[in-house]
Amino acid sequence: MRTGFAMAVVTIVVGAIGVLSAQAPTQPLDDARGKPLHDAQYPDVDIALGAKLYGSRCITCHGAQGDAIGGVNLRSGKFRKAITDRDLATFIRAGSQSAGMPPFALDDTDMAGIIAYLRNMNTFDTATVKAGDVVRGRAIFEGKGACGTCHRVGRTGSRVAPDLTDIGSVRSAGSIQRSLLDPTSQMMPINRPVRLVMKDGTIINGRRLNEDTYTVQVIDDRERLRSILKADVKEFTISKASPMPSYKTLSSEELADLLGYLLSLKGQ
Amino acid sequence: MARPRRLVACCTVALIGLLSLRLQGQVTSQRLTSANSEPQNWLTYSGNYSSHRFSLLDQITPANVKNLELQWVYQAPVAGNWQTTPIVVDGMMYITQRPNDIIALDAVTGRLFWIYRYTPNPDRIVCCGANNRGIAILGDTLFMGTLDANLIAVDAKSGRQIWKTEVASTTAGYSITHAPLIVKDKVIVGVGGGEYGIRGFVAAYNVNTGKEAWRFYTIPGPGEKGHETWEACPPKSDGFCDPDAWKHGGGSIWMTGSYDPKLNLTYWGVGNVGPDYAGAQRPGDNLYTDSVVALDVDTGALRWHYQFTPHDVYDYDSVQVPVLVDNWGRTGIDALVWANRNGNYYALDRATGKFLLGRPFVKVNWMSDFDERGRPNQTPQPPGQPTYPGNQGGTNWYSPSFSPRTNLFYVSAWEDYASIYGPSPVEYRQGTNFTGGGPRPFGPVPGAPSFQRAPINTWTESAGHGAVLALDVATGDQKWKFAMTDVTDSGILTTASNLLFAGGREGYFQALDARTGALLWKTNLGGAINSGPMTYRVGNKQYVATVSGLSLFVFALKE
Numbered sequence: 001m002r003t004g005f006a007m008a009v010v011t012i013v014v015g016a017i018g019v020l021s022a023q024a025p026t027q028p029l030d031d032a033r034g035k036p037l038h039d040a041q042y043p044d045v046d047i048a049l050g051a052k053l054y055g056s057r058c059i060t061c062h063g064a065q066g067d068a069i070g071g072v073n074l075r076s077g078k079f080r081k082a083i084t085d086r087d088l089a090t091f092i093r094a095g096s097q098s099a100g101m102p103p104f105a106l107d108d109t110d111m112a113g114i115i116a117y118l119r120n121m122n123t124f125d126t127a128t129v130k131a132g133d134v135v136r137g138r139a140i141f142e143g144k145g146a147c148g149t150c151h152r153v154g155r156t157g158s159r160v161a162p163d164l165t166d167i168g169s170v171r172s173a174g175s176i177q178r179s180l181l182d183p184t185s186q187m188m189p190i191n192r193p194v195r196l197v198m199k200d201g202t203i204i205n206g207r208r209l210n211e212d213t214y215t216v217q218v219i220d221d222r223e224r225l226r227s228i229l230k231a232d233v234k235e236f237t238i239s240k241a242s243p244m245p246s247y248k249t250l251s252s253e254e255l256a257d258l259l260g261y262l263l264s265l266k267g268q
Numbered sequence: 269m270a271r272p273r274r275l276v277a278c279c280t281v282a283l284i285g286l287l288s289l290r291l292q293g294q295v296t297s298q299r300l301t302s303a304n305s306e307p308q309n310w311l312t313y314s315g316n317y318s319s320h321r322f323s324l325l326d327q328i329t330p331a332n333v334k335n336l337e338l339q340w341v342y343q344a345p346v347a348g349n350w351q352t353t354p355i356v357v358d359g360m361m362y363i364t365q366r367p368n369d370i371i372a373l374d375a376v377t378g379r380l381f382w383i384y385r386y387t388p389n390p391d392r393i394v395c396c397g398a399n400n401r402g403i404a405i406l407g408d409t410l411f412m413g414t415l416d417a418n419l420i421a422v423d424a425k426s427g428r429q430i431w432k433t434e435v436a437s438t439t440a441g442y443s444i445t446h447a448p449l450i451v452k453d454k455v456i457v458g459v460g461g462g463e464y465g466i467r468g469f470v471a472a473y474n475v476n477t478g479k480e481a482w483r484f485y486t487i488p489g490p491g492e493k494g495h496e497t498w499e500a501c502p503p504k505s506d507g508f509c510d511p512d513a514w515k516h517g518g519g520s521i522w523m524t525g526s527y528d529p530k531l532n533l534t535y536w537g538v539g540n541v542g543p544d545y546a547g548a549q550r551p552g553d554n555l556y557t558d559s560v561v562a563l564d565v566d567t568g569a570l571r572w573h574y575q576f577t578p579h580d581v582y583d584y585d586s587v588q589v590p591v592l593v594d595n596w597g598r599t600g601i602d603a604l605v606w607a608n609r610n611g612n613y614y615a616l617d618r619a620t621g622k623f624l625l626g627r628p629f630v631k632v633n634w635m636s637d638f639d640e641r642g643r644p645n646q647t648p649q650p651p652g653q654p655t656y657p658g659n660q661g662g663t664n665w666y667s668p669s670f671s672p673r674t675n676l677f678y679v680s681a682w683e684d685y686a687s688i689y690g691p692s693p694v695e696y697r698q699g700t701n702f703t704g705g706g707p708r709p710f711g712p713v714p715g716a717p718s719f720q721r722a723p724i725n726t727w728t729e730s731a732g733h734g735a736v737l738a739l740d741v742a743t744g745d746q747k748w749k750f751a752m753t754d755v756t757d758s759g760i761l762t763t764a765s766n767l768l769f770a771g772g773r774e775g776y777f778q779a780l781d782a783r784t785g786a787l788l789w790k791t792n793l794g795g796a797i798n799s800g801p802m803t804y805r806v807g808n809k810q811y812v813a814t815v816s817g818l819s820l821f822v823f824a825l826k827e
Contacts, residue, residue: 094507
């Protein structure tokens with residue numbers, strides 16, 4: 001059995017992973033030397049995306065169990081002509097005229113998903129993958145997580161951090177998951193915290209909303225919309241570190257529930 | 269004394285007649301060749317045959333440019349990216365608007381005389397914005413290429429169509445988006461469609477009849493010089509390899525060329541190879557894609573070529589406007605200078621094509637250096653790693669400018685910008701997309717929403733920014749830079765009074781000191797500026813015009 005925390009805890013129904021679309025996370029197909037990656041390095045969200053793609057693109061020929069073509073057992077995770085993940089990607093993109101397999105024009109994201117699934121097909125059971133509990137997740141969001149201190153959902157919460165009302169439709173599951181564990185890694189550049197010291201000494205701290213050559217628009221830490229002329233600014237600091245804390249302190253079950261709740265937020 | 273008086277009167281009448289003829293006279297071939305001698309007009313897409321986009325007008329200066337005020341606005345009724353440059357002839361302005369209209373306006377008031385409306389074939393196949401960038405004029409006739417690959421002649425006084433010639437098949441993906449170039453009795457155009465597997469060409473047509481005079485294929489056929497660069501597929505190809513790759517090898521033409529009357533050569537930049545990214549299925553250098561070709565203007569015969577990006581897999585179209593510089597770097601060489609989409613600034617001897625200079629003007633990692641003949645040593649990046657410059661290039665089709673006053677070459681650039689390429693095999697099917705994979709922007713947050721630019725710039729400093737760069741025309745040294753937060757698709761205009769006008773996606777229209785890059789004046793026009801500014805004079809007043817968003821804005825000094 002796989003040991004990744006999310007595999008054990010975060011369960012995602014395949015039918016519910018439409019959000020994974022083409023913006024699901026990507027992993028390097030292999031390292032710089034072409035060394036095969038160990039299966040533990042494939043994120044579960046990639047595997048889930050791959051399962052979905054497999055179901056739409058591959059299953060007709062290879063079958064649900066990956067063994068519908070004689071002499072080819074995809075569930076083995078091993079392939080005669082494809083040792084590394086890069087080999088596998090090349091093969092899938094090129095197809096095989098002799099074997100009657102057409103080329104597949106997958107982007108890197110989808111390719112990473114397909115490869116992650118093929119490498120883990122034997123242990124991945126889509127039937128048991130379910131989303132975390134939305135109700136419990138909401139309770140964590142509003143309670144222990146104190147997410148509303150900075151974020152807003154609908155008409156509740158703060159506007160200091162980005163509004164999450166539709167986060168479940170604009171971010172992939174993997175991206176949300178990484179946001180909870182490593183917020184800085186997932187912070188959109190436009191959302192970066194800014195600190196402006198004006199020429200008159202006034203200090204403005206806030207979150208950037210827009211910027212051009214001559215101006216910057218922010219929502220400050222008192223939720224005021226401010227448009228500032230750069231000509232009036234003495235110091236302009238853009239922080240690449242997210243002020244959001246990591247939620248590694250939550251249990252795996254709590255994280256799964258919180259993710260489930262965030263994925264349920266599809267806008268008004 | 270009666271007779272002399274009558275003679276004076278007659279002469280006066282004749283003179284007035286001549287003057288009025290001059291005021292609204294025909295645009296002769298000689299006038300096009302000597303466009304610099306009548307700076308009040310803007311007779312060709314780039315202002316003159318050397319494509320300097322430089323004007324000798326000097327009423328507006330660095331000292332008074334702050335007094336510019338809006339004179340009039342023309343609002344186009346058709347939505348979409350508007351990339352045209354007007355021409356102005358003796359107080360008349362002619363401008364195209366989407367999809368293929370021509371409008372005649374009073375250049376002083378903006379009031380319309382007529383509109384010629386052309387409805388392109390609804391089954392047309394046009395990539396990437398479906399634009400028209402301008403028209404050309406000779407005599408009393410205007411010439412326009414259309415989105416469905418026709419060439420049309422229109423009476424400049426009435427707006428009535430004179431003739432129409434089909435240049436290529438629109439259902440096979442051919443189109444014309446650039447302003448034609450008139451030389452002598454020929455109107456020269458090329459075809460777009462590099463993303464649809466066309467076989468590109470430049471062709472000349474008789475200005476009176478529309479009959480084709482010559483055609484130069486940018487993808488040489490069997491037996492023609494250059495065809496050998498479409499190499500045979502290896503006996504055992506790992507992936508898909510197309511033995512007939514040349515037949516749909518791209519090489520589109522979508523920006524206006526230049527002309528040297530002394531050499532009788534016309535220069536055209538050639539677009540990307542097809543398919544754009546799947547290089548394995550078209551082995552070889554793939555001439556004359558991503559090249560400049562020098563053609564005899566009377567016959568279309570190829571005099572020389574230089575390929576900027578052999579075997580391109582990055583979509584580095586080389587359609588940039590060729591800029592002709594005489595006595596380049598005081599060497600006595602008449603050069604052709606070029607800031608290419610691939611991130612390098614070049615100088616070539618325009619008589620022979622000899623490579624004189626090549627050096628990056630933005631970050632470049634697809635190549636390391638040049639050999640002595642100017643061939644780049646390519647350094648493909650590992651899969652998944654960023655390639656600089658990215659898919660949209662270090663620059664693109666945006667008109668550069670050369671000022672003989674400052675001896676600087678000005679270019680709109682995208683700095684610190686990269687893409688990650690994902691090639692995939694693709695088989696040619698007529699009229700369908702033929703890119704063979706695609707790039708994605710190199711961004712820091714996988715799984716997050718896609719980047720956006722204006723009006724909300726979510727890209728920001730993380731994935732590149734725009735700039736106007738001033739390069740020493742002889743060395744490529746950067747003399748100054750005007751950095752923008754967002755990227756820019758604006759062309760650049762310079763004037764004899766050392767002014768530079770440029771816009772960008774943010775919607776600002778700016779006047780800079782061409783010598784230093786100092787900001788002298790700006791106004792927010794609200795819409796992205798995706799075309800090249802131009803200037804003209806009527807009476808005693810100099811005007812500066814630019815398209816922003818869906819409107820044409822015209823400025824002049826306060827009275």
